[in-house]
Amino acid sequence: MDIIGLLIFPGLAFLLALAWFYEWLDRKFFARLQNRYGPLYTGSHGLLQPLADFIKLLAKEDIEPTAVDKPLFRGVPILILALPLTALFLIPMSGVNAFVHFEGDLIFTIFIMSLLAIMAFLGGWSSTNRFSTLGGLRAAMQTLGYEVPLAIVLIGPAIVARSLSITKIVEWQVVNGIWMIALAPIGFGITILATLAELEKVPFDIPGAETEIVAGWQTEFSGRKLALMRLALDIELVLAAGLTTALFLGGPSGPIALIPSVVWFLIKSTVVVLILSNLRALFARFKIDQMISGSWKYLVPLAILQIVILQLLLR
Amino acid sequence: MERELLRHLAKKPATHLYPFEKFEPIEGMRAKIEIDMTKCIGCGTCVFDCPAFALEMIGKGLTCDMKWYPMRCVYCGQCVESCPRNAIRQTYEFTLANTNKEELIYEFKRPKKE
């Protein structure tokens, strides 16, 4: 058992630090696009702001309304933090091999991402608050919209590499010297959009629309539970960025051999995070019926088209 | 819209980092009042006209002192206009916050005749 790998690198400590760093990056870039500063004073340039928010929330009072479904209400924040952390061990971050890899781990990752949506629904359901119920229902409906195109498009690189293991897909990209994005650009675009929907960021932050249903399914959580849930959302960002990097951008590999591979991974996933931040600042929020109908009218046919193109290219 | 976003990325942010950046008050700004007691004749027009009841006269006539409550004042400047001798003027001092409530009552006393 590689304890150092499990707990420090590329394990828990590295992933937590990366999650907080990406939240800082997202907030700073989003703020700069809007001509304001973003976090500025905690730590140099506000780098410690996400950590400060986390510690502050841990210290706050944890209010549990009497009518909630207690086992679910307490279990959802823990599960929603544990699931993406599990999936992160399957993404190669340093070197071509991930910490854990087996044949079919791509399907496992997709499965975990759909479990996260069910967690959102359960969180809204167990809160027994009108706004939470609406938010949970919207989260479940949004899953109907983005799951199918995302799953179809993520299988594209697997078809090309002839393997369902993320490690093998990265290996294929390194060995053949070509990134999947060159073969499947539509797939990359759909992945970015579906990632926005999964992470509940504008234009798809419908389940947690602040001006409409207060905080959606997150309304009743406070104190420690809210701290864990916010951390879970950041870890989901790392997971989504890491998965996109591994499948489409060649994972932790780069042209200059002297620079360690983890640096290449960081650079590429930073680019993905910046693209997501930019899209967040560019659009207004959609309505749930527009999102689902748009997804089935445009994204699913494009995803199928992408797979057809890949099959034709392979011939 | 994307071009506009990227253009703003290159500009300096619009936030004014007060109090670390110096703040230049705009000319004509209304803030703390100052009463010149050598000109005050104790007529009481400012007390009568103040919409927030922020001015108080202690004593009467030419020997009165004035009290001003910055916590009640709305900084409208009506007293400046009402005074028949132009004894009140408005300055640019706006950093009047204080943690001690007793210090937030300003008294303008006449200079004692020797």
Add this chain to the structure above:
Amino acid sequence: MSESVFTVPVGPQHPALKEPENITLTLDGEQIVDAKIRLGYVHRGAEKAFENRTYVQNLYLVERVCGICAMAHQLCYANNVEALLGVEAPPRAKYIRTIVAELERIHSHLLWVGVAGHEIGFDTLFMYTWQDREVALDLMERITGNRVLHATNSIGGVRRDITSDMIPQIKKGLAYLGERTKYYKKIALTEKTIAKRAVGVGVLKTQDAIALCAVGPTARASNIKRDVRKYDPYSAYDEIPFDIVTNDGCDVAARILVRIDELEQCARILEYAVDKLPQGPIKVRVPRSVPPGENVSLVEAPRGEDIHYCKSNGSDRPERYKIRAPTLANWASMKKMLIGGSMADVPIVLAAIDPCMSCTDRVAFVDAKSGKTWAWSYEQLKKYAQKRSER
């Protein structure tokens, strides 16, 4: 009624609302089936407070009825009292009042565009419009001494003059605002995500708008061509050429476009007024006591038609002062606009009438069956409040 119907309260505390009001929605899934509106959370007893203060003190109380349309309320009050006194402000004062009133309209509409953007999740638009609004606020601070709550009117004229060194700054600010208005119009017309949220949402047909007495940009977006500045001109509006902006879309997108077009008209009025500013005194001396009489004055506040009524009795305090703010007239159309829409439309439809609850809340007792009205004394109100909050 199917079992999936449940009620959701929007307000009095809700992130979509800037001020408290209560709308109890009955939802079937995401569709709104019914809406019940309750107002009155910001009642402050302002109309009684007017009776206990002199006319000079009331100048400053009346502008605090609303922070965003402060100049409009103060202008209405000044016109009211001047009409009762039988005096008229000098021409230069009228032009200065017009200039500050139009600057206030610019700041209010830019604020509204930002708030509408925030309600549909478009935070970037919110940040950009509020940054440009700072230009208008800086101009107002230079002219009047304060960013909001300008207190630039006095009974008989204005309190401060526009000196010649302010004019280049005003022109530069207007040029910048004109450019940004063109950019916001382009976004409102071409940005697809805004179109998806605003077109066809919160529809108020023209005959409904007339029947429910809508005023201001809400009515003008339903193709009703009414503007107080044209049919009952005050200040310098009878001498300045401008157009009434209407739009026949009848939905939220039309209201956005009407307000952005009004920004263009404001810039046009301001340029004309600044160029043709007449020379002369800025105020006339008025006595402190007002002869007995009654007067009603109207002003086009940024949200619509603002009506003030004043009754004087010969002393230096008003006997009765009543305010009918524009938002109160627009609330009646809210139910029509909400029913049939979805929950996601509620914030933007609410924001589209530009609600200002501080202006709106007044209280009157009416017996619905007999039509009788009466008033309560302070003691009766206190007893009622104590009884209601007893546990």
